[in-house]
Amino acid sequence: ETGVTQTPRHLVMGMTNKKSLKCEQHLGHNAMYWYKQSAKKPLELMFVYNFKEQTENNSVPSRFSPECPNSSHLFLHLHTLQPEDSALYLCASSQDRQGALGNTIYFGEGSWLTVV
Amino acid sequence: DAKTTQPPSMDCAEGRAANLPCNHSTISGNEYVYWYRQIHSQGPQYIIHGLKNNETNEMASLIITEDRKSSTLILPHATLRDTAVYYCIALTNFGNEKLTFGTGTRLTIIP
Numbered sequence: 001e002t003g004v005t006q007t008p009r010h011l012v013m014g015m016t017n018k019k020s021l022k023c024e025q026h027l028g029h030n031a032m033y034w035y036k037q038s039a040k041k042p043l044e045l046m047f048v049y050n051f052k053e054q055t056e057n058n059s060v061p062s063r064f065s066p067e068c069p070n071s072s073h074l075f076l077h078l079h080t081l082q083p084e085d086s087a088l089y090l091c092a093s094s095q096d097r098q099g100a101l102g103n104t105i106y107f108g109e110g111s112w113l114t115v116v
Numbered sequence: 117d118a119k120t121t122q123p124p125s126m127d128c129a130e131g132r133a134a135n136l137p138c139n140h141s142t143i144s145g146n147e148y149v150y151w152y153r154q155i156h157s158q159g160p161q162y163i164i165h166g167l168k169n170n171e172t173n174e175m176a177s178l179i180i181t182e183d184r185k186s187s188t189l190i191l192p193h194a195t196l197r198d199t200a201v202y203y204c205i206a207l208t209n210f211g212n213e214k215l216t217f218g219t220g221t222r223l224t225i226i227p
Contacts, residue, residue, distance in 0.1 A: 002159070002161065002162075007158075023180075025151055040215050042217050042218060043160075043216065043217050074168075088157075088159075090159050090160070098126035103167060104150070105162070105165075106162055107160045107161070108159050109158050109159045110157075110158065110159040112157070
């Protein structure tokens with residue numbers, strides 16, 4: 001139990017579907033992140049939110065749309081995805097994006113997405 | 117981030133101490149050494165981190181050499197559930213830097 005909960009754990013969707021991934025953190029952190037992990041590739045940072053404000057969009061296609069209604073919840077809305085978007089999507093949180101040296105990031109279990 | 121180098125794989129007998137090395141010869145003065153592990157199909161799990169001093173928590177110990185150019189993660193009594201890929205990362209803090217895990221060390225605990 002890491003304090004970061006992601007749902008669903010597995011999702012299969014068609015290319016024309018609209019779905020959402022949900023993340024909730026119970027750690028009282030102020031920063032939340034979305035990462036993508038594809039097979040045999042390193043983690044790719046997608047979005048960063050600090051105090052509910054998006055502070056980084058790492059050139060992510062618009063078919064991925066994040067939403068952060070409060071510091072504890074983060075969503076990733078998915079629309080017209082491609083098969084190559086199939087991957088493990090990881091949510092993470094840390095105390096503060098601009099925190100002291102030695103800030104630690106905690107990951108959720110991830111959501112396995114398959115686009116067919 | 118400083119580049120880190122780890123052996124691609126290691127085996128350890130169940131119940132023995134697992135010692136995972138990491139080289140980070142270009143580490144700068146304000147970069148911490150972090151260790152994470154990833155069990156197949158799950159998100160990365162934080163283990164421990166340190167700057168200069170050796171650190172210990174309920175999961176592991178981290179030994180950092182005096183010159184900070186290398187470190188060793190020690191799992192004192194390895195169990196089968198410790199089989200995972202272990203990543204050593206050097207950076208100042210996650211909030212300001214893009215996290216790159218690299219290839220890590222695949223640790224297999226042998227019954």
